[in-house]
Amino acid sequence: MGTIAVLGAGKIGEALLSGLLQGGRDAGELLFTERHPERSAELTGRYGVRAVEVAEAAEAADVLVVAVKPQDIEPVLTELAPLVGPSSLVVSLCAGLPTALYERRLPEGTPVVRVMPNTPMVVNEAMSAISPGKYATADHLKVVEEMLACVGKVVEVPETHQDAVTALSGSGPAYFFFLVEAMIDAGILLGLPRAVAEQLIVQSAVGAAKMLAEGTEHPVILRENVTSPAGTTINAIRELEKHGVRAALLAAIEAARDRSVQLGKAHEQD
Ligand SMILES: NC(=O)C1=CN([C@@H]2O[C@H](COP(=O)(O)OP(=O)(O)OC[C@H]3O[C@@H](n4cnc5c(N)ncnc54)[C@H](O)[C@@H]3O)[C@@H](O)[C@H]2O)C=CC1
Numbered sequence: 001m002g003t004i005a006v007l008g009a010g011k012i013g014e015a016l017l018s019g020l021l022q023g024g025r026d027a028g029e030l031l032f033t034e035r036h037p038e039r040s041a042e043l044t045g046r047y048g049v050r051a052v053e054v055a056e057a058a059e060a061a062d063v064l065v066v067a068v069k070p071q072d073i074e075p076v077l078t079e080l081a082p083l084v085g086p087s088s089l090v091v092s093l094c095a096g097l098p099t100a101l102y103e104r105r106l107p108e109g110t111p112v113v114r115v116m117p118n119t120p121m122v123v124n125e126a127m128s129a130i131s132p133g134k135y136a137t138a139d140h141l142k143v144v145e146e147m148l149a150c151v152g153k154v155v156e157v158p159e160t161h162q163d164a165v166t167a168l169s170g171s172g173p174a175y176f177f178f179l180v181e182a183m184i185d186a187g188i189l190l191g192l193p194r195a196v197a198e199q200l201i202v203q204s205a206v207g208a209a210k211m212l213a214e215g216t217e218h219p220v221i222l223r224e225n226v227t228s229p230a231g232t233t234i235n236a237i238r239e240l241e242k243h244g245v246r247a248a249l250l251a252a253i254e255a256a257r258d259r260s261v262q263l264g265k266a267h268e269q270d
């Protein structure tokens with residue numbers, strides 16, 4: 001797989017570096033660029049990975065992973081344009097940004113793969129969806145898949161699905177954290193000490209996630225198995241339905257998808 005350079009080592013860039021290191025990659029095979037020197041020093045201190053300028057990253061790395069905010073992509077494309085070409089491999093983790101944007105702004109033939117990962121990368125449990133741009137070959141996809149398989153699961157999707165994927169699994173961990181936070185608050189409402197409420201809910205989330213991951217039963221059956229006739233759970237479910245939680249989730253994820261589309265459209269003229 002060779003050397004990987006992460007351009008923009010914020011939350012997701014750091015998650016990738018740390019996941020790759022935990023997955024057995026050597027710090028010497030990883031590089032990153034950062035616009036904030038104090039952030040560079042922090043990451044080099046924590047992981048032993050070297051911060052470099054974009055020119056050195058493009059020269060030394062086999063894979064260039066773009067992990068800046070979509071709103072910050074412009075200067076990165078301008079910097080990269082004279083440094084890359086058909087023998088490079090550019091991987092974009094940026095929400096909403098189509099491979100066509102990179103293909104317009106980088107030299108003709110530059111292979112680009114669009115990826116939507118998520119932060120559970122830090123515990124090697126990422127869900128990443130990958131889509132090839134028009135110059136990316138099966139070999140390029142294999143390289144990207146291998147890199148991401150070190151930090152979790154990988155699925156290939158048509159690029160037309162990437163905005164939906166972003167709303168579902170890219171943002172997905174935030175919805176679960178939000179739910180956990182609200183359930184811990186419910187424990188406080190019922191008079192439990194915060195630490196106990198946290199332990200109860202976090203372990204319930206871990207257990208439920210493991211059952212889901214085993215995949216032996218459909219989520220509906222798992223939920224029904226908890227829901228006893230005239231029991232406690234059905235009273236809670238009635239309240240969830242009454243308060244429109246299911247519809248709220250559909251609307252929320254649709255809104256996230258729409259924002260992803262909008263982020264891509266902001267660069268249509270570039
Ligand atoms: N945070 C998340 O859960 C996920 C984020 N993403 C995508 O990953 C990208 C990064 O998101 P975060 O890590 O959350 O943002 P962040 O703001 O934490 O990280 C971006 C980093 O890029 C650096 N940066 C900006 N311009 C730069 C430049 N020209 N050269 C070098 N460094 C530069 C910033 O200093 C910052 O450290 C976004 O495009 C986002 O859509 C994708 C999936 C999940």
Ligand SMILES: O=C(O)[C@@H]1CCC=N1
Nearest residue numbers: 095166169170171172
């Ligand atoms: O909120 C965001 O825009 C990024 C993309 C997916 C998760 N976080």
